[in-house]
Amino acid sequence: FFSIIPVLCCAMASGFPGDLSDAQLTAKDKLIEALAETLQKPEAQTFVEKFGGMERCMLRWLRCTKFEVDAAKKRFESTLKWRAENGADTCLEDKGIAAIVEKISPHWPGAFYGSTKDGCPIQFISVGQANPQYIVNNFPEAELVKFYIYWMELCSAKQVELMKQLEGEGKSTDTCRGSIEIYDCSALSFWQMHVNGIRVLARTLSLGSTHYPENLYRGYVVNTPRVFSMAWKVISPVLNENARKRLTLSYDNCTEQLKEIMDAEQIAEVFKSVDNKAPAAPAGEPAVDEKALEEEYKEVLGENGASSPKSGDKAADGPVPPEEANGTEK
DSSP states (O other): OOOOOOOOSOTTOOSBTTBOOHHHHHHHHHHHHHTTTGGGSHHHHHHHHHTTSHHHHHHHHHHHTTTOHHHHHHHHHHHHHHHHHHTGGGTTTOHHHHHHHHHHGGGOOEEEEEEOTTSOEEEEEEGGGOOHHHHHHHSOHHHHHHHHHHHHHHHHHHHHHHHHHHHHTTOOSTTOOSEEEEEEOTTOOGGGOOHHHHHHHHHHHHHHHHHSTTOEEEEEEESOOTTHHHHHHHHGGGSOHHHHHTEEEOSSOOHHHHTTTSOHHHHHHHHHTOOOSOOOOOTTOOOOOHHHHHHHHHHHHHHHTOOOOOTTOHHHHSOOOHHHHTTOOO
16 A cells, blocks of 8 residues: 655665665655564564665665565565575574585685775676586585575675674765675686576576665676677576666676776786686586587577577677676767
């Protein structure tokens, strides 16, 4: 019964803390009012705390629903139930989850590398070092989901930690708007385009889009070879609109853009950690038939309702340049 509140105000209002229009402020208050009974529950209070406090938490659900209060309320309540069912509140301390994390971590190509100048945590994912076939063959999907929940909860905890650090330094926490994610596709090769592995990855990432919306503030997919476009066409549909808009796809390290948020020394340190050699293909695996692989991806893309790669398509030949991906002219 809470009406949808359209946000038809100044385009400069981003919907983040410290940058709200009157309509967005009203929507936030309406959402808190709509959730008043739910927010009295201890599990809801824990949820809000882990998402950075009342204002930040409410605004995340509002931004992902274009500030439609009823939709934000439903998604908040759905995720609250999901968190209880999946033990999200306690997964960072859960010994069973810790055992799963210990098994999967050596095969997970991601790591945290400090924070940006504004206090956003930085994730660096060396995509070219991934071995999706090994992961799919050796870990049940249920364990991969638990690992991913752990990773997302860890990211949320780092955001809260950095906010407290900013507060301790007497600085505004408004600059901490989410996670910065760098996906380095150096050395990504055809044999890594394991179709079942990409499918599992897409399903797992959909949990992030559904239950951790607005976690990503800026994303950079760098050093992208042509083969990346095949996986991208499978993965991108599970990302929400805001996440796709915040991603920059680049053929190189995207160094100049990264310098806007990171120190040059920090950028060099992050990329220095990468071994540009792709992991060896699994022993005994036959040589990859690239044409057959492309045909297999076309079938998957057809199932997902996505366009199949074709000659001359920028998304097929490789990701679009950063300026086009961001909707700006060269």
